[in-house]
Amino acid sequence: MRIIGAGGRDDIEYRELETFWTLPNLITVLRFGLVPVFVVAVVADHYAWATIVLVILGGTDWIDGYVARRLNQISTVGKWLDPVADRVALIVVVIVFVVDGIAPAWLVYSIVIPDAVLIVNALVLFHGSPNLPVNTLGKIRTALLLVGTPLLLLGQVDASESDTLQALATLLLGIGCLLHVVAAVIYFRQARRKARTLRSGGTWSG
Template sequence: MTLVDRLFRQDDWRTVPNAITLVRLLLLPVFIVLIVDRHYWSSMVVIAVVFLTDFVDGFVARKTNSISELGKWLDPVADRLTVIAVVAAFALGGLLPWPVFVLILLPDVLLSIVSLVAFGGASFPVTWVGKVRTAFIFTGLLLLLVGVALVDQGRVDGTAGLESVGQTVETVASVLLVIGLIGHYVAAVIYGVALGRRMRDR
């Protein structure tokens, strides 16, 4: 059975959770444009919606028993695409250094190549470490965006207090991002071990 058959023909893939995941993916280019154009307050709304959909789709799938093969494949892929696209937007907007983007991108690229060569592509399992990692990264990015917006607004208004608050928020955001980045590599190691075990058991 091909990947297409398994994802689209084996069961009913037209589910609400899959639609929510699709909305998340469609919002990513919108977020990138907003960040690059420095529409920080508007981009906050978009990233907050993206963050919520990451948890809502799985919750709805479990509560309505509408788990599909496509959903099990699409959700973790969407998680990784979301993290990559959002961090890329921050780098393109000058809010994060490019090395951070590379550090986030590197493990997923390497694991995807191994998965593609060994199995012709395999889904990334959703783990609690991965979900916690995503929560830390998204929360850190959202706070970073709030901090940058406050600093920017403080400089425009000439309000030193607002700028100072923004800088404090940026510091807290940086700590959360470091924790999220560590979790990112822990999740990659867990998947790598599972991938290696699967290769040995073939």
């Protein structure tokens, strides 16, 4: 059973759609709409509800990609919308965690600083998105961060298991943040190689 790339089919020839109006893109927008619900729940100290929202966000992270491959609805918009929505959602979640005192400040720094460097690099080189494919390391990083963050919230809900959940969540988030930095270095170097290739008149194959 495939986890990464699930939903891929060998019986069709994939085409890239130019329209925004695809089912996977609508799923991405709906998922992103849960982020303000999470923020309100944390601000109101409804940690149980906030945990449920995060579990839904993490558990459905793969659905839009699965549907896109299964229904042959891969789109130009979806290829950048899904990772951007996931990244923005993650940044909002970790900032809320740190502001609320649930997580240490290094969680924000290790995610926001590499992302800021990548954004500046992309704007300088491409004046926008470099359109690089998401690699396996990036998917594993996202999975670890999406599992670790709800565990931190569970510690706020169940005080008796707080220390155990805190230790497990910190371990997963620490590994996820380390992979985040490594993935950022890989994307940074890929973007610069692509820019050099395109400037020399070559064709970028990824």
